[in-house]
Amino acid sequence: METSLQTSHDLQQRLTELSLFMESGRDFWANSALFRWSLPWEAAYPGLADGLRALPLARIEELEASPGACAQAPDPYNSLWRRSLELSEVPRLRFEAPGRLSKWAHVGIRGRKWAQIQAFVGTVWAQNPRDCGRIFDWCGGKGHLGRTLAQVFGKSLRVVDRDPALCRAAGELAERAGVSCEAVVRDAAEPGAGALLDEAPLAVALHACGCLGSRFLAHAAEQRVPFLATAGCCYHRIVGRDFVPLSERGRRADLRLDRELMRLATTEVVAPTAANRSVRRRTSTFRAGLQILAADLGWSREPLSVGYVPSNLFRLEFPAFCQAVAARWGTELPAPVDAARIIPRARERARCTRALDLVRYIFRRPLELWLVLDRALFLAEQGRSVCLGTFCARSVTPRNLMLCSALESSNFPSAAS
Numbered sequence: 407m408e409t410s411l412q413t414s415h416d417l418q419q420r421l422t423e424l425s426l427f428m429e430s431g432r433d434f435w436a437n438s439a440l441f442r443w444s445l446p447w448e449a450a451y452p453g454l455a456d457g458l459r460a461l462p463l464a465r466i467e468e469l470e471a472s473p474g475a476c477a478q479a480p481d482p483y484n485s486l487w488r489r490s491l492e493l494s495e496v497p498r499l500r501f502e503a504p505g506r507l508s509k510w511a512h513v514g515i516r517g518r519k520w521a522q523i524q525a526f527v528g529t530v531w532a533q534n535p536r537d538c539g540r541i542f543d544w545c546g547g548k549g550h551l552g553r554t555l556a557q558v559f560g561k562s563l564r565v566v567d568r569d570p571a572l573c574r575a576a577g578e579l580a581e582r583a584g585v586s587c588e589a590v591v592r593d594a595a596e597p598g599a600g601a602l603l604d605e606a607p608l609a610v611a612l613h614a615c616g617c618l619g620s621r622f623l624a625h626a627a628e629q630r631v632p633f634l635a636t637a638g639c640c641y642h643r644i645v646g647r648d649f650v651p652l653s654e655r656g657r658r659a660d661l662r663l664d665r666e667l668m669r670l671a672t673t674e675v676v677a678p679t680a681a682n683r684s685v686r687r688r689t690s691t692f693r694a695g696l697q698i699l700a701a702d703l704g705w706s707r708e709p710l711s712v713g714y715v716p717s718n719l720f721r722l723e724f725p726a727f728c729q730a731v732a733a734r735w736g737t738e739l740p741a742p743v744d745a746a747r748i749i750p751r752a753r754e755r756a757r758c759t760r761a762l763d764l765v766r767y768i769f770r771r772p773l774e775l776w777l778v779l780d781r782a783l784f785l786a787e788q789g790r791s792v793c794l795g796t797f798c799a800r801s802v803t804p805r806n807l808m809l810c811s812a813l814e815s816s817n818f819p820s821a822a823s
């Protein structure tokens with residue numbers, strides 16, 4: 407597959423292919439085994455369901471952390487996986503280490519964040535953006551990214567975040583680094599927030615959640631920002647229940663997404679530790695146990711949607727856990743909980759649920775890419791040049807898809823080849 411995602415044609419073509427893939431595989435990803443006793447595709451593919459259910463938990467955990475082909479899973483698992491890989495292929499954007507970075511620039515920034523910032527800054531630097539005023543960091547927190555860019559480009563900085571403590575820290579850190587900085591405490595969701603993008607900034611947004619990331623693009627397009635770069639996250643954090651694509655092409659593709667379905671795009675944990683795994687085993691067993699108990703009590707026909715449970719409750723023994731959750735729901739259990747009877751069934755249900763949901767994860771990266779393509783196409787529809795690719799390895803952050811966009815196509819070198 408041609409991986410360049412730079413021309414409007416490339417972007418449209420990939421969106422169309424991904425839309426077909428997502429639509430034809432809808433039964434595989436639109437339902438989670440967490441909320442069903444059986445999945446819509448199981449009747450048509452009993453061999454696949456049996457193959458997945460037979461997987462040992464350790465193998466399921468491996469595939470959750472690092473999705474891939476699975477010899478024990480019959481087709482269509484592996485053919486879907488291969489197609490997902492093809493359709494998710496994106497170029498690594500060109501990187502160039504900037505010359506002017508002080509050796510103290512990383513002070514106060516944690517390891518993985520610094521790795522993200524270095525990769526992001528080097529990618530922006532390689533695009534050689536011209537004619538920009540100051541650096542603008544949208545939902546910038548302590549302004550680590552903006553401050554580093556301001557140092558590299560020798561510009562002043564404006565950071566916007568709604569958290570006053572983070573803005574104060576942004577101002578202090580910038581002063582220490584000798585960067586002139588205005589840290590603005592502001593809700594970026596307010597309609598007037600786009601006016602802050604004045605004076606032709608080089609504007610960035612790293613991991614601004616959901617609709618804050620799309621607002622950034624809409625404001626930047628309206629303000630004719632000369633150059634912007636962004637990597638999104640938590641795409642499901644939208645206003646309202648149903649997702650409205652930003653681009654005309656996205657709206658025409660009509661993937662019928664809502665907030666719950668969109669969660670799939672960002673569900674993975676990179677490199678979970680042994681401790682993460684053991685917590686996950688316990689929480690998934692307890693949640694499944696609660697569903698089994700609720701079904702035994704005749705509370706619900708489909709598996710109960712357990713919803714949010716504070717993490718400290720999972721440290722209780724199972725009967726006390728059930729009582730505490732019931733109390734949170736404003737009800738009482740009619741009889742003592744027989745853990746010895748429920749826990750073995752719960753372990754089995756939790757394992758099978760996780761196994762069956764491996765099929766959903768095949769569609770995780772394609773969905774994420776679809777959402778980023780919608781943003782890219784929106785910018786292209788505004789007459790801007792756009793380049794989409796990754797800016798760092800997945801182990802640095804799984805949210806590694808980056809969009810760069812310039813007003814003039816001449817202001818835009820390409821992806822690494």
Ligand SMILES: C[S@@+](CC[C@H](N)C(=O)[O-])C[C@H]1O[C@@H](n2cnc3c(N)ncnc32)[C@H](O)[C@@H]1O
Nearest residue numbers: 545546547567568569592593594595612613614
């Ligand atoms: C995931 S952090 C990213 C911070 C920074 N860009 C980085 O990569 O380190 C998201 C930031 O968005 C800010 N934020 C969340 N909602 C906001 C809103 N409505 N308006 C402005 N900032 C917001 C948070 O305070 C937080 O600093």
